[in-house]
Amino acid sequence: MLEPVKPFSNSGGIKIQSAQSTAEAPEELQATFEKLLREKLYKENSIKEGPETTLSYRFIQIDEGSRFKRWFLGGLGNSDEGTLTIEVTYLDRNGHVIGKIHAEGKIGSGMFGGSFDHAMETSVEKIVEYTLKTCNPK
Numbered sequence: 435m436l437e438p439v440k441p442f443s444n445s446g447g448i449k450i451q452s453a454q455s456t457a458e459a460p461e462e463l464q465a466t467f468e469k470l471l472r473e474k475l476y477k478e479n480s481i482k483e484g485p486e487t488t489l490s491y492r493f494i495q496i497d498e499g500s501r502f503k504r505w506f507l508g509g510l511g512n513s514d515e516g517t518l519t520i521e522v523t524y525l526d527r528n529g530h531v532i533g534k535i536h537a538e539g540k541i542g543s544g545m546f547g548g549s550f551d552h553a554m555e556t557s558v559e560k561i562v563e564y565t566l567k568t569c570n571p572k
Contacts, residue, residue, distance in 0.1 A: 441568055441569070442487055442524060442526065442532045442533060442568060442569060443486060443487070443569070444481060444482075444486055444487055444569040445486060446484045446485060446486025446487070446527070447481070447482040447483050447484015447485065447486050447487070448475065448481055448482075448483065448484065448486065448487045448488070448489050448565070448569075449483065449484065449485055449487070449488045449489065450468065450471060450472060450475070450483075450488075450489050450491070451488055451489070451490050451491075452464060452468065452490070452491060452492065453490045453491065453492040453523070454492060455492040455493040455494065456492065456493070456494045456495075457493045457494055457495050457496040457519075458496070459493040459496060463493075463496075463550075463554070464493070466551075466554065467491075467493075467520070467554055467557075467558065468491075470554065470555065470558045471491070471558050471561065471562070474558055474559070474562045475489075475562055475565065479562060479566060481565070481566075481569070485527060486526075486527055487524055487525065487526060487527075487532070487569075488524070488525040488529075489522060489524060489561075489565065490522065490523045490524075490525060491520055491521065491522045491523075491561070492520070492521050493518070493519070493520055494519050494520065494521045494536070495517065495518065495519035496517075496518055496519075497516050497517050497518075498516045498541070498550060515540055515541060516540070516541035516550065516553060517538060517539070517540050517541070517553065518538065518539045518540075518541075518550070518553040518554060518557055519536055519537070519538045519557075520536070520537050520538075520557050520561070521534065521535070521536050522534065522535050522536075522537065522561055522564075524565075524568075533568060535560075535561070535564050537556075537557040537558075537560040537561045537564070538556075538557065538560075539552065539553030539554060539555070539556035539557035539560075540552075540553055540556065541553045
């Protein structure tokens, strides 16, 4: 995770937008990610939607690993663990970068070999936590 240039204000709200990903992310994955991010940021944490700050995200690394191998080996070590890395850039109203982070989620082993949803949820939680910690509403 990278530190912000400076704390930023969300008094005028935060707008979420996708940017050009460097990793191939299926539309369904992107839609699920953004839905979860909106739910956690706006509904659960009462951040208002607006143009003051833009939270621009893009998928920079997606490795699903092998669900079968994770299941087959029953979670021994980090066998074929999958990962997801999302880069989030925060921009002020004028489009100037005011912060940037990388949020990573891992697909661990589970009863059925783990799920990519867990990696996405972990990434979203990190993004929301960072956003709330760095926001400085006036």
